[in-house]
Amino acid sequence: MAEEVKLLKTWSSRFGLRVVWALKLKGIQYEAFDEDLSNKSALLLQYNPVYKKVPVLVHNGKPISESLVILEYIDETWKQNPMLPQHPLEKARQRFWAKFNDEKLLPSISGIFTKEGKEREEAVAASLENLKFVEEELKGKKFFGGEKIGLADLVFGWLANLICVFEEVLGFKIIDERFPLLLAWMKEFSQLPIIKDNWPPHDKMIIKYQEQYDKYHPAK
Amino acid sequence: MAEEVKLLKTWSSRFGLRVVWALKLKGIQYEAFDEDLSNKSALLLQYNPVYKKVPVLVHNGKPISESLVILEYIDETWKQNPMLPQHPLEKARQRFWAKFNDEKLLPSISGIFTKEGKEREEAVAASLENLKFVEEELKGKKFFGGEKIGLADLVFGWLANLICVFEEVLGFKIIDERFPLLLAWMKEFSQLPIIKDNWPPHDKMIIKYQEQYDKYHPAK
Structure with missing residues (x-):
């Protein structure tokens, strides 16, 4: 069957990138649609009416939303280079850490970037923990x-190159x-x-996150 | 192999109940440990050092935390009465709605219960949406x-009997x-x-949630 795979994302989204990497890992050809979130496309609103967020994977016309759900879908649909191991306990472990990234680690580190003063100190302490x-x-x-990357690696993957962007903008490690x-x-x-070849340009990321930083911390 | 299945939970936790129902659906015998969260057991701290939260399933000495992760583990370990369908797209759908419950619906409805004034109005509006x-x-x-209950039913399951407790305490629908x-x-x-026989007593729930309500809304 001729497969039609579309991916609605943005050029820099951490949640979109993990799906890009998963598709590359599986060797799946897809058509990318880079969204402008200040002017969401009719396609995005049609395919993700609940969250109206990227990423959305559209496989043969059927949309799948929420990046962790998409990763599992990709792993079950295309069996090559599995992201999840066979054993239920090892699967649970990868899922646990993926969830931990999204619910604990990512929000705490984002907090260092977006907050100030005492709130930033709390975000630093939570991030370290x-x-x-x-x-x-x-x-x-x-x-x-x-020995090989799995689902949790793709989910923690944003750390690998984005932390140095954060650190450069923040001015500390x-x-x-x-x-x-x-x-x-x-x-x-x-x-x-698959990661190196599919990472947004560092310079462009610095500009984007410097702008975000300035928005969160306007000059007084 | 002789199976040893333990479940660390509380008597009323919405997240623990979905695991109880899943085990009952599968017909798995287990030993329940009801935790007092104001004085967490050594077992809980040992088995869930990251979150120190219930539920934790301990299967032959191996702990699994986070209720959605536990449900998937149960479904993969004991194949009878599957909670997830075979097709990846249908699986994705159930996972999407389970996540929607935990990240959107449950927090919005809890907000009606815990907040007051304008914030409560916002929680009501979000809940309705x-x-x-x-x-x-x-x-x-x-x-x-x-035609049969699946993972998403167990996750939305708290609505089925707890909404009437909330409504009774709040005094509105x-x-x-x-x-x-x-x-x-x-x-x-x-x-x-499996639900009717494993639901905490209504009277006890009313007392618990009335106490919680009074804590969130002390008499002025």
């Missing part, structure tokens, strides 16, 4: 998936030598061809 | 899973005749033996 759990999980492993395993993972992960 | 999506999803279906399909589903779902 969360990063310690992630560091612990990497003990004895090359990737979160073990978030992930330093207190997290040697995570630093090693970031290096290893970001050098994988 | 979310409930409309749920109502729409039930069109042409008996259950969210189709949340789900009324604007949602005929949802009302029919609530009735159908709550009468299933």
Whole structure:
């Protein structure tokens, strides 16, 4: 059957990137639609009426929303290069850490970027606590998936190159030598061809996040 | 192999109940440990060091946390009475709605209960908008899973009996005749033996939620 795969995303979205990487990992050809979120397309509103958010994967006309749901769909639909292991317990582990990234780690680190003063200090403390759990999980492993990357690697993947953007804009380090395993993972992960070849340009990211930073922290 | 299945929960937790129902649906014998969250057990801290929250399923000594992750684990480990359909697209649909419950519907309805004044009005508006999506999803279906209950039914399951507790304590209706399909589903779902036989006593729930309500809304 001729497959039709479309991906509605933005050029820089962390949630869209993980889907891009998953499709690349599977070797699936797709048509990308880069959305302007200040002027959402009719396609996006039609395909994701509940959240009106990217990413949306459209496979043979059927839309799937929510990036973690999309990753599972991709893994079940195209079996090559599995992102989830076979054993239910190992699957649960990857899902647990993916959820941890979205619900704990990502919001805490975003908080460092968007907040100020005491609230920023709290976000730093929460981020460090969360990063310690992630560091612990990497003990004895090359990737979160073990010897090969798995679903949790793609979900934590935003750290690998975006942290240095945050750090450059903020002017201080978030992930330093207190997290040697995570630093090693970031290096290893970001050098994988499917990641390296599908990462937004650093310069463009700096401009975008500098603008965001200025919006959150207007000159007084 | 002799199976050892333990479930750390509380007597009333919405997240724990969905796991209880899943185990009952599968016909799995388990030992329940009811936690006192003001004095968490060593077992809970050992098995869920990241969140220190219930529910935790412990299967042959291996802990699994986060209720949605646990439900998937149960479905993959014990194949009888599947909670997720075979087709990836139908699976994605159930996962989407389960996530929608946890991230949108449940927080919005909890907001009606915990907030006051303008904030409560906003929570009511958000809840109604979310409930409309749920109502729409039930069109042409008996259950969210189709003809039989699926994962999404267990996740939306708290609505079936807890809404009437909220409504009794609040003194007004949340789900009324604007949602005929949802009302029919609530009735159908709550009468299933695995649900009816495993629901905390209504009187005890009223006392618990009245106390919670009084805590959130102290007399001025």
